[in-house]
Structures are given as structure tokens and as C-alpha cells.
Amino acid sequence: MLAIFNTDLLVAMIRLSTPITLAAIGATICERSGIVNIAMEGIMIVGAFFATVVAYYTGSPWLGLLAGVLAGGLYSMIHAVATVTFHLEHVVSGAVLNVLAVGITRYFMVLFFGHPGTTDPVPKGLGEYQFAIPFLSKIPVLGPALFNQTPIVYMSFILVILFTWLLKKTKVGLHIRAAGEHPLALETIGVSVYKMRYLGVFISGLTSGLAGAFLSIENGVSFTEGMSNGKGFIALAAMISGSWNPVGAFLASLFFGFADALQIRFQVFKLLPIPEELFIIFPYLATVIAVAGLVRKSRPPKEDGVDFMIEKTGE
């Protein structure tokens, strides 16, 4: 039983947590700017699909990656326009975007591949570019898990650090935080709250698109309907459990990745005589428990999800 706790488990944990990490750190920026984003699931689907399409037709997974990120960014702008400019309730807009993403990908799948369900595999996936960082990957146990990975996994590490720096040390980060904490004050010093919120949503769209590209052309080589499987919502939970901080979100994502990796191992090795579905539900239950146990300690940005109208400042 203890034999499953080995380096392979850690490798799988990192792999499975990467899309959650990416979506969660993007959502962290988004919510810090004051916009609730539950559309990550849909953005991920759109990103995953268009990454596959471009990688399939150009043969280059790198172009596919770029397309996935851009598609995610563009798609998230609908959320920005709806919530910031048209003052639609954030959760409502997010829910609609999740529904819409399924329709868009299904329609274009029939158009590009001639059949619904699963796309044809891309000629070359990003997973082929796995490389070990010299020296670091030689560290026992942790080395292979952290430093012998595929490109997007490394990108997720870099982005966690980058976003922490962005939020804490830069002027833009300060403005983003202010847009979520005290938009009126921000507007008073002459910085547009709308712009900061657009930026926040756009960043979360880019990272969710990247998460989608990870699912389709790095972890696998094709896009399947429903492949995000609730990961966007788990990312939301990771963001909350991580107290709206990139590093916290990363750690929480690792926990969910661990739950998922463990589940797969239990299922594959048939360690307990119970139906395999009971293992599959484990990460989802872990999510509920994590949100329930940790949420009390963290506090969302003050004006998170609160609509802001410029007119309030008086014209």
C-alpha cells in the first residue's frame, strides 16, 4: 500500500495540478481586480480546442499553444464586456459563458474534423518537449517531479512567481488590487477601474487558455468534449483555499493534484475492493472539504463581485 507513495506519484501530482494552478492564479488576479470569474471551465474548453485545431493544421504545437492562449484571452473578453461595461451579474455571465463554450467547440469541431466527440490527434504534441533541467533534476525524490517536466509545467512555475511579483511589487499590481479593494479611491487618483478590471479578466483568460492547451496538446494529443471535467471549478476552489494569493493558489492546486493522482493510483492498482467510481469522486469531495475547512481563514477582496459604475463618482 505504501509503495504507491513514490516519485511517480509526485510527478503525476505536478502534472495533474498544472491546469488547476494556471486557471487558479489567473482567477486570483481577476478576483483581486474585483471581477468574479466562474467561466474558467468554459475558457479552458475554448483554449484547449483552438490549441488543438491550430496544432493540427500547422503541425506546430507551439503555434497551437499560442492559439490556445489567445483564444482564451479573447473569449474571456466577453466576460469583461458583459460584467464591466454592461454590469451583468458576474456569476450569471460566467455561467452563460460555460454553456456557450460547449456549443462553440462542438460546432467548430464538426466543421474542422467532420464529427463531434473527439478531434483527430495532432501530429506532434507539446509533451514531446519534456526536458530535464541539469543538476536540479538530480535532486532525489523531488528533482524528477519538479525539474523533469514539459514546457507548460515550467511556465506555470514561472507564472506563479511572476504573478506574485506583479501583485506585490508593481504599480499595475497595486492598481489591480485597488480596483478590487477600493475602486472609488482608484478612480479618484485618475486610474480607470474599468481598465484594471478588463486587464484582470484578460489575464485570467490567458492563463485559463494556457491551462486548456495543457489539457489538449501537452497532457494528451487531442481535444475531447468535457475534458475539463470540473477543473475550472476546482481552480476556483483552489483560489479561495489559497486566500486569493498566487502562491496559496499554487499550493492548494498541488493538493488537488495530489488527490487526483492518488485516486488514479488506487484505481489502477485496485488496492481496495470497491467500485472505481468511488475513487474518481475523491478529488471532488476533497474540493468540498478544502473549501469548507479553509475558507474561514481567508477573506475575499472587499469589492469582489461588486458592480462599479463610473457615474457613482458624480459627473
Add this chain to the structure above:
Amino acid sequence: MRSYRNTLLIALVLILAISGTILYLGSYFWGGLLIMAAGALYLVNAYFEKGKAEVLSMIRRYGRTILIPIIGILASLLLGIIIMLATGYDPVRAFKALFYGGFVKNWHISVLNAAPLIFTGLSVAFAFQAGLFNIGAEGQYYIGAMAAAWLGLVLNLPALITLILIFVVAGILSAAWNFVPALLKVKTGAHEVITTMMLAHVARYLSPIFIRAFGGDPSSSKHPYVTDTILESAWLPRFQQFLPKSNYRLHTGIIIAIAMAFVVYYILYKTKYGFEIRAVGANKDAARAQGISIGKNIFRALLFAGFLAGFAGVNQVVGLDHKLFENLQANYGWNGISVALLAGNNPIVVIFTGLLWGALDAGGQYMARTTQTPNAIVEIVKGVMLFLIVAKYIYVYIGNGLKRRSKTKAAPDAAEARG
């Protein structure tokens, strides 16, 4: 004398409306005419009672209310046409097939689709009235379906008692499924969007275990993903039993769905409970100041929402399939969110949006079959429609833009419209 005539007219309107609805739902197309006649008579009655000016203003009010949905529907259809033209499909043929399939040819499929959508739509709408997002209606749907299949297989009682028991027990179990999200929301503030959503996935993965336990045999390729057929005493009556010419699959679940919509409306707008729930949804702090318990109402709203979504599952098992399929693409829960949003969370309007969504689904399938247009275009049109109808501020924005351009009105007027 006058009130006597009014009572008589209202009674006539009710009889026409109810019989028209039943006939219409039993795929008798001219039943719709009776419903329209009921509407016309209602107006006539109002004319006698309140006078011409009142009736005209009423028509104008209703007209304005449905103007935004009509604009939204037309604009989203237009976008569908553009997408189809850009991608090489014939929009005229496609939309002809869509409407012919959804509203005329396969009308009965539209109604069959609508029943579970109305239940899940009511569920989402009810929770939303309390400011809660029951995004996991899909999970409660599975619980209801499993409970119905289980009771349908083991209960051996007279039909009426069996059906009542199934609806009540399955409803209670689905409500109980929302107990944990409600508890966590009250005790720790955990957001119900995450908890109900995660539990929906849990319920979805429980269903194959259940199916294997009740007849689904994984070793035989014949019935791997379906339970045994439930006892006939647990079948919901079909329209065919009293309307011989209606389609044989049409069952009376849709009547229960419509009745539930009225029950939910009554609870929300005519009882103390409903008032408290709406007060919590409108403004938590004001409600608390009035001495309304927030926690108690969160429990009430989420549990009743679960109860309603469970009915959707029951409806499918005892009405349509008479067994439980491992159907992971049912999506009644997710579509219920759209149905509720589209209806502005009004239970009565949910009936119509449920029928519209059901008709679009049925028409989309007919369209895909006859014109080879991917029916996902319907999904896109539905999504866009939802956006254009829900985001009412778009119209204020456009209106203000037009006003500013023509410079006929001063700025304060625009600000007023916004507030």
C-alpha cells in the same frame, strides 16, 4: 349581476386555458388556439371590468416586457445566420428545419424535453430568488433519478400510492443532497457554486455504481449501462390513455411540471416563507435588520431547490424511460440554469422558456438530421440569446448612445434611465 358575469368569464378562461394546455401538450396542435382564445377572453373581461384605457396600457406593458426577449431572439438568430453563411451552410434551409422540427413536426419531443428543463429551471430560479446559485442541479437530478428507479423496482403498491411515494421520497433525497452545501454555506461561508458543482460530479459518478447494482450487467454487452425496467405501477400515465391520437411517448409529467411552476410562484409571492426568501435574496443586511434569519432561509432555499431538481430525474424515469440509463450527457441541470436565467427567475415564465429550450433542442436534432447542419449551432444561438436577454443594461446603453447622438434630450434623463 356584473360580478356574476365576471366570475363566469374567468371560469371560462380557466377551463379554456387548462383544456387547451392539456390538448396542446398531448400533441393536439389546435389546443394552442384554445389557449389563445383564453387570452383573448381574459382581455375582453378586463375590458368590461376596467375599461379601454386600462386594457391598452396592459397590452403596452406586456408588449414592452416581451420586447427585449424578442430583440434578443432575433439578434441571436441573426448571428446564427452569419456564422452559418461564413462556414458554408445554408441558413434558410437550416432555420426552416429548426422551426418546422421544433414547433410542428416533432412538437411532442419538444414537450418531452421541456418537462425536466422546467423542473431544473424552477430549482435554479428558486435558489436564485434567495441570492443563491444552485449550479449543481445536475447532481440533484441524478439523485432523483436514482431514487425513482430504486423505488420503482422495489415498491409493489397501487399505482397512485407508488407514484406519490416516489415523488415525495425522491424529492426529499435530492433535497438532502443539498444539505451539505447549505450547511457549509451557513457555517463556513463556502460558496455554493463550488460545493453544489462538485457534488454534481459526485452524483454523476455514483450513477454507474447504482446501475450495476440494479440490473446493469458489465459482463454482458447487452445491458451494461441501464437498470432493469421499473414495475408498471410506477409508470406515470401517458396522454394516450385518454387522448388516443397523441404520441405514445408523451406522458403527464409536463402537467406536473407546469403545476409545480404555479406552486413555486405561490410559495414565492403569496406566503411568508417566500417573502423571507426573496428578502434575503434582495438585501441580506436589510433582511437581517428585519429579524429574518439568513441561515434558515439559505437552508430552505437550497433544500427546496434540490427537491425541485430531483423531480426532473423522477420525471424522466417514471415518465419517459422507465429505467435509468447511464446518460452522462443529459445536461438538464446545466440547461436548467439557462432556462431560469432566461425567465428572469420568474417561475411562471420558466414554463415558457423551458418549452422554448425544449423546442430548440428538438428542432436542432431535426435540423441536423435533415440538413446536415451541425446542431451545435443551436447551442451557440442559445448562448448568445441568453446573453442578449439577460444583459438588460445593453439596451439602456444603446438607448443612451442613441439619445446622446441625436442630442434631443439632456444628460440628466440618461442618468435617470441608468439608475
